[in-house]
Amino acid sequence: MRAIRRPAAHPRRARHDHHPICPALRGLSGKHRQRRMAASESAGTGPEVPAGGAPAARKGRRRLVMRRVGNGVMFAGLAVGVYALLPRLGGLSHDAAELRHARPAFVAAAVVAQAVSLGCYALLYRRVLASLGARVPFWLTARVTLASFLVSHVTPFGSAAGTAVNVSTLETEGVAASTTGEAIGLTSLVSALALIALFGTGLVATAGRHLSQAYLVIAGAALALVVSVLAIALVVGAHPDIAASAGRRVAKVARHVRSSIDPEKVAQTSKRLASLARSALTGRAFLASYGFASADLLFDLLSLDLMFAAVRYQPGFGPVAVAYAAANIASAIPVTPGGLGVAEVTLVAITVGFGAPRATAVLAVLGYRIVNYWLPLLPGAVAYLRLRLSQKKADSTPRSANSSG
Numbered sequence: 001m002r003a004i005r006r007p008a009a010h011p012r013r014a015r016h017d018h019h020p021i022c023p024a025l026r027g028l029s030g031k032h033r034q035r036r037m038a039a040s041e042s043a044g045t046g047p048e049v050p051a052g053g054a055p056a057a058r059k060g061r062r063r064l065v066m067r068r069v070g071n072g073v074m075f076a077g078l079a080v081g082v083y084a085l086l087p088r089l090g091g092l093s094h095d096a097a098e099l100r101h102a103r104p105a106f107v108a109a110a111v112v113a114q115a116v117s118l119g120c121y122a123l124l125y126r127r128v129l130a131s132l133g134a135r136v137p138f139w140l141t142a143r144v145t146l147a148s149f150l151v152s153h154v155t156p157f158g159s160a161a162g163t164a165v166n167v168s169t170l171e172t173e174g175v176a177a178s179t180t181g182e183a184i185g186l187t188s189l190v191s192a193l194a195l196i197a198l199f200g201t202g203l204v205a206t207a208g209r210h211l212s213q214a215y216l217v218i219a220g221a222a223l224a225l226v227v228s229v230l231a232i233a234l235v236v237g238a239h240p241d242i243a244a245s246a247g248r249r250v251a252k253v254a255r256h257v258r259s260s261i262d263p264e265k266v267a268q269t270s271k272r273l274a275s276l277a278r279s280a281l282t283g284r285a286f287l288a289s290y291g292f293a294s295a296d297l298l299f300d301l302l303s304l305d306l307m308f309a310a311v312r313y314q315p316g317f318g319p320v321a322v323a324y325a326a327a328n329i330a331s332a333i334p335v336t337p338g339g340l341g342v343a344e345v346t347l348v349a350i351t352v353g354f355g356a357p358r359a360t361a362v363l364a365v366l367g368y369r370i371v372n373y374w375l376p377l378l379p380g381a382v383a384y385l386r387l388r389l390s391q392k393k394a395d396s397t398p399r400s401a402n403s404s405g
Helices: 023-041 053-089 095-099 104-131 138-154 158-171 177-205 213-238 240-254 263-280 284-310 317-331 342-353 358-374 377-404
Strands: none
Touching: 104 138, 104 177, 104 284, 104 358, 138 158, 138 377, 158 177, 158 377, 177 263, 177 284, 177 317, 240 263, 284 317, 284 358, 317 342, 342 358
């Protein structure tokens, strides 16, 4: 799912080594130090190479290759497991044959709705960047969105890798790493607000249905939790000092899991993001950003509803909205790449709970995830390759100029 996309988000090399937005930025800034060291050492006798340095480098590269191979095998196994097991749980022995009976016009409409959703997310990211003073053309934000989507959906904990792609790409266009990191945070915040509103609207829309007592208890608890989170977010966002204090406390807890987290840097980042949210996302800028975020979610939701229509079933807006929002919230937990497996199970479980036939729900959800998860990987791969080629060309141009000089 792409609700809280982190340009994953969605919507993506003056790098600042002290920048606390994402650890990936600190790793990227190391390349500049290496280049400056290499340039200064070229005038002397050259850098000292420690004994055993070459074997250590080869060992490091071998570990990197093995890790990538392992991630690829895990991703492939997870995808095969989900899409082979889920149809069996739905009682479908020939799921591919069943999908061929889906109405093609609705499937095509679902694909178009998904493309519009991605475009709206790119517009959201571009609007947030503009609020921070970075003017970026739409075609670039669209490419960055697709490339970040690819990286974050095929690698475990892919948000950091997607952020690195985002930062390195926009930096070639003159956007500082700090600005990109702040835009990513604010884009995720606006998307989260739109998702919470959609979830609440879906719960209200299901109020007139004959539902089980267990569902009403769970829905009431979920609504109370969402409202509490929204209230906390508004209070924290309205007061930078409170945001800094909250960020520091969360970082102290997270430091028990990852020792590299610096609570003071997290506090500074939280305070700065709250200040930016107050200054950059106010008035017309906030309305435009929220509108693009809502359009992104609604067109994505429409894609899911159209896949249900393609298999000749209409669960209604309320159940689909609740299932969609819940699946997005569950997918935000970085257990699998892009919520693979988590989103499918959540969508099927909730729509079946609202009365959809299990086999129909499985077919509709599988078709939706093909459109929502797998199809965007193709243009994402094209966008990623084009961005990498453009960066290599930009890096080679100064070298050729220096050599000719």
